[in-house]
Amino acid sequence: MKKQAQKRPRRFSLSVKWTAVVTTGVFTTFIVLALILVAFMRAILIQEEQNNVQDTLNAVEQRLSPVASNLTIASVVPRIDVSATTAPAVGGTKAVQPSTSIFSDSVVTKISREDISLAIYNKQGEVIFSSRANDQPLNRTSEMKIYEQRGDGFSGLIGGGPITSSRTGEVIGYVQITDQMDAFHSTMHQVYLIITVLAAAALAIALALAFFMTRRFMQPIKLITNTIDIVNEEPQSSVRIPELRRNDELGDLVNEFNGMLDRIQQFIDQQGEFVQDVSHELRTPVAVLEGHLQLLNRWGKDDPQVLDESLAASLQEITRMKRLIREMLDLTRADQVDVQFPNAVCDIHQAIDQVVNDFKMVHPEFTFLLDNELDGPVWVRMYRNHLEQVLIILLDNAVKYSKDRKEIQVSAGAEEGAIAIAVQDFGEGISPKDRERVFNRFYRVDKARSREAGGNGLGLAIAQRLVESYHGHISVDSALGHGSIFRITLPTITEAKATALQASAPAKPELHD
Template sequence: MKQKLASLRLTIRLKWTCFLSLALFLIFGILATLIYTAVGQAFVQIEENNVRDTVSAVDARFSVYREPLTKEQVRLRLAPSLTNPDSSNQDERDSLLRYPEAFYRDSLSKQLARGDLAMVLYDPQLHPLFKIGQINSKLNHRQSREIVLKKGLKRSSYLETVAPIYSNTSKKLIGYVKVNNGMRSYHRAFQQLNGKLLLTVVLAIILSIFLGYVLTQPLVRRIKQVNRTIDKINDNPDSQDRIAKQKSNDEITDLADRFNKMLDRMQEYTNQQKEFVQDVSHELRTPVAVLEGHLKMLQRWGKDDPQVLAESLDASVAEVSRMKKLIQEMLDLTRAEQIEVNYIHETTQANETLKQVYGDFVMLHPDFKINMDDTVPPKTIVQIYRNHLMQILIILLDNAVKYSRDRKEINLSASTEGQMLSIAVQDFGVGIDQEDLQRIFARFYRVDKARSRESGGNGLGLPIAKKIVEMYKGTITAESAVGSGTIFRVNLPLAPKKSK
């Protein structure tokens, strides 16, 4: 049983439909409860006002007496007999004979004529004097003088109150009145209201489920779209399928954008890996073939020929050194592609790094005239790892040295423009043709393959520099003219200033 329950699949559509349905139903329930309570309080307030009006009418009718109430007084004031010859109030008898409708227009009569009001009148000793309607005539001094909501025998509620009656003239207590309100209108109205409310609740449940299902449709549709894209990528890792962009600006759209960027990055890494394998295999094929040729030659007849042995060993050592350098440059290029993960937040002082590289090249190439124009403000911080900045400068200066044949002069300049550090390296060497200038940053590309091979170049220096600069959100460009030299310009972002 537990395994069956564990294997049940609760889809996001089902979860969100239930959640939204419950939320909508709770909102409706809260609103319905508030309205139901407000209507109930309003109805009770109306019934309480009827009780108060009845008590006020009784008080107004009997407060004219100076002494405690008697049955005769109550009978005369509430139910006078128009034909009673013993009535002591001739004016009252004449008034009722002349205007019999006055009794029915009387406010107290109107209240008692409703049928759901009941009343008992008492003398000061709590002896019942008059009773009308279904009401318990027992009364004690501890009974509440406020309007109280009580439960009846059939669980139907009713209102009850007890009030003293005082004489307007003598200010004496002349009796008590007890009034019950059975609230028939209240109960009848709420029976109808409960029936309609029950129907409304059923409709609300159906509507909330329907709305919950409809509102989850876009979410489920987008998730299915993501799943389909993932399935396509799993079936074909080289697939260019991506999640379609939507006009909506929500979390699902953000997720889709991030997923597409992740796929682009993975595709880029996959392509880089393929290019890396292809380039390495292509570049290593030549030195391996050279080594193989020399070794076979030594195997055949080089053992006994000192000259062939020496030449083969020298050539083999040179090829091994070139392979070693090639492997190191490929590793540098691979590390450059990981800068965004490991070094993106590194910073360094531009002035010190520039001076150090400049001093090293002046010492290593005393036959060159290296000019430096540094207008960078002191303690300028650039957003780049120190070793990477040095590597960029070394690559550019080393190329300038390699391709300067007649005029051995190099200009190195640095300045700040806005929030960027601008570096320029200029040589006066052979220059680069405009057709080749567009491809100098490609891997293993050499403008003059023969001369590059003689100088020990593998065509990876500029690609490494370009990759490092781009990883730090900078730019690198080249300008050149054949026979006049080349100038490389590098722009790197400065580190943001820390707020004090």
């Protein structure tokens, strides 16, 4: 095992894996949302820039279209309404450099930024007006268009097209707007910077959140692991996982795990009790058998009377041992009915009638009075053989401990969500001291009489285990010299639920062999 532990490959703990997965998920989600937001913002800003360029192109075209012939400085300047100085231009034509510029116009004011340039050309492509010195080369097109251009140190929008005379319908020049989009690039740079800072913050928050969640989720698992290690080292340990004050699946897991440990411990304790009880209770019959065998070995071989007495006594003790073992097995199995008979149901009305009628036939010297107030079938979640066994135990005890008055009364009635059964005898009764221990295993109120009647003190213990295993309750009221009343209460179910449980319940073996 040490060699296997040494060869164990390196692994990443579940905490690391969960932290990585949660962090990656949260961070990836943030990045995707941020990129979508940036894309929308970029599209909106570019659209706004395009609208500004388009509005300016429309305004310029509207003012220059009344010109009938080729555009000149004289025909352009008055219509644009600027006071300007001239500067050399391409082909010897004087280009206008505005002083107040055209930006006094309400529409053209939108491009008053330094990163926007307006240029007007005649139909030969010679510049006759320029608002800035950063114009891009003229791109002659047959219609007005706006497009984005990148490269050669320029990244922005270019919009332009021909100017058509409204009088002659001929092209009289060209207009072109160059938008370097400095404001757009500055805004996007700030957005990217903010996104980067937020991404770093999101990564840190995601790591912290993932670490906190993983630590919270792993705590019950670590507690379970530690508890398993302790139980493996000491199976009899009573250690349990501390209760988690959380109403979720992990809390349910801890509760179920503790319940499983309790059941395992119960089975272990039952096994130990079974061994102790068997060794204790079989000691007497084994000693009796040993005494008779020694007696036969010494004198019984030649004495028919001794031989007959010893054989009869030995057979009686063997019969007692068989009954004892069967009852102890019944007692052990009574603690496992929730596993063996999870969907068993029975009609308590019919079961009571059958058991009482059987006792009337077996014990004709007794009077059995049945007061059954149940109208029709009444269903309980209990294996029928178990219910019959409980009733047989109580009626058998009533018969054994009855004195002069050979009368036993059995009653059954419905309560709110439950059924109540009572078995009353008029025998010797039970003292208060004995009532507290009457359901203990191997306890006998009258030990001498119990042995004469063949009892081992396990009947009431079996009855109590069976009733409580089906979430019922059993109790006793008694007075010395006046008899005892044993009461049973069992929860009832509807007929529809009983039918559904019967349909899903597999066949089960009886409780005892």
